[in-house]
Amino acid sequence: MSTSPLERSLEQRLGLRERKKLKTRRSIQEHALRLFQEQGYEATTVEQIAEAAEVSPSTFFRYFPTKEDTVLTDEYDPLILEALRGQPAELSPTEALRNVLRELIGEMLAADRQRILDRSRLMLAVPALRARQWEQTRETQDRIVEALAERLGRPAGDFELRAFGAALIAVWETTLLAWVENGGEDDILALLDHGLDYLAAGCPL
Structure with a gap:
């Protein structure tokens, strides 16, 4: 996915560690949105999102306190x-x-x-x-x-x-x-x- 000047501006303000976190957060969010489109919001579980993003459920919750936050969160x-x-x-x-x-x-x-x-x-x-x-x-x-x-x-x-x-x-x-x-x-x-x-x-x- 391409990034806008706005997103690049955000990335430039962050250190390497924070940029890696941002990349992981965006990946989880992208997979969540895809699954919501394919099978519905209610039918999609945190476990399914974590599996699609190739992270553990515990990692998911480090980035998103709830499933709702995968839709609502931006920077x-x-x-x-x-x-x-x-x-x-x-x-x-x-x-x-x-x-x-x-x-x-x-x-x-x-x-x-x-x-x-x-x-x-x-x-x-x-x-x-x-x-x-x-x-x-x-x-x-x-x-x-x-x-x-x-x-x-x-x-x-x-x-x-x-x-x-x-x-x-x-x-x-x-x-x-x-x-x-x-x-x-x-x-x-x-x-x-x-x-x-x-x-x-x-x-x-």
């Missing part, structure tokens, strides 16, 4: 936050986030579109994954709010910042749902742009 949040902090100070929060999401999501899709679509379908279809994904999304929202608070010189608990963060996540989730519902045929970046424009305009109806 991109720190890169998103780093890119956000590096955006020009004169940009509005919406424009800064637009730049970050367009660049990073574009790179991810260029390298791994089908895998992202498969993961997204699973997260929307499996109740246990939906519940965990909600928790993770709230954590991402909190991190984005913290980064924006630093950028704007406002406290992370600021009500307006938190409301903006929640609205941003709602735009992303609506974009992702529309993309998945249409089988990944839509231009997800164009959908995201439309959602951010709508948010910036005050969501008029």
Whole structure:
């Protein structure tokens, strides 16, 4: 599988030992997603995933605490936050986030579109994954709010910042749902742009 500039950036930040761990984690995840597609999420066991990835079940659990984590885990949040902090100070929060999401999501899709679509379908279809994904999304929202608070010189608990963060996540989730519902045929970046424009305009109806 090809790697995007985003993934190479992540690898370059890691030492040799961590890069080896990342390679193993990705291998386990790839085999898990393949088995979920072939025989269904519920029918696939941790033992089957470990066997396919040629690791022991104990090794599986060192990388993924639960089967759910093979779908939910990625390494991109720190890169998103780093890119956000590096955006020009004169940009509005919406424009800064637009730049970050367009660049990073574009790179991810260029390298791994089908895998992202498969993961997204699973997260929307499996109740246990939906519940965990909600928790993770709230954590991402909190991190984005913290980064924006630093950028704007406002406290992370600021009500307006938190409301903006929640609205941003709602735009992303609506974009992702529309993309998945249409089988990944839509231009997800164009959908995201439309959602951010709508948010910036005050969501008029």
